[in-house]
Amino acid sequence: MKIKEIIVVEGKDDTVAVKNAVDADTIETSGSAIGKKVIEQIKLAKDRRGVIVLTDPDYPGERIRKIISQQVPGCKHAFLPKKEAISKKGNNLGVENATADAIRLALKDAQQESDEWREQISSDDLMAFGLIGGKNARKRRERLGDLLKIGFTNGKQLYKRLLMFKITKDEFSEAIRKVLKEEENE
Incomplete structure (x- = not known):
């Protein structure tokens, strides 16, 4: 499955999980302290190809979404249910723990943000x-x-x-x- 939009994820492990699920390019925020350079990349990506934000279903992931929504309005958002993002040991919540099918479904169901x-x-x-x-x-x-x-x-x-x-x-x-x-x- 090829995704034309660029997918914004939190880190390298998320990129690996996304690329195992779909053919797509990613931008990594490298955590919840998103710098100006990353915001500029996301703006360019949105203008050129579109953006889908796929962050962990936890507080830092929601914080990243909020920052992107404020700085780069009009992005699409994909959400993983918590039960799909929990590690096998149950001690970690993140995109990197999701199955390829769960990631594909979340991306397929991405919703356009509206002003x-x-x-x-x-x-x-x-x-x-x-x-x-x-x-x-x-x-x-x-x-x-x-x-x-x-x-x-x-x-x-x-x-x-x-x-x-x-x-x-x-x-x-x-x-x-x-x-x-x-x-x-x-």
Whole structure:
């Protein structure tokens, strides 16, 4: 599978995992302290070929995404579910631990970021479905992020991410129905 966009990853091990999964070029951020030179490379890549951001599903990975989103708006974002990025020993979370199939699926489902901040889903919707502040809120947000291919977020970030990726009220409703049905069947 050939990817025309350049994939932004955190480090060398992530590059190896991506190249084992797909035919693609990468830019490595070398951690969460992204320098001006790397940001300039990402800007050039976005203008010439497009960019897909694929970072670890953890705090530093989210920090990198946020920096790139602020400095280089309009990139695509690919998300690996945590269960796909956990090491065999369970002590490390990262792109380098994911299978080639999981990486291909995440890249296939990459979502375009949007500057358009139209309200389609309200914060009241998040409260009503127990995505904020409930005992199962974290688990529900994680599953919702997997279903909508927007990654895991905390309560504050969820609303922003739903808007950022233009998730419609219908898409949200269908995904939350699945989440609640899965809970019933547990």
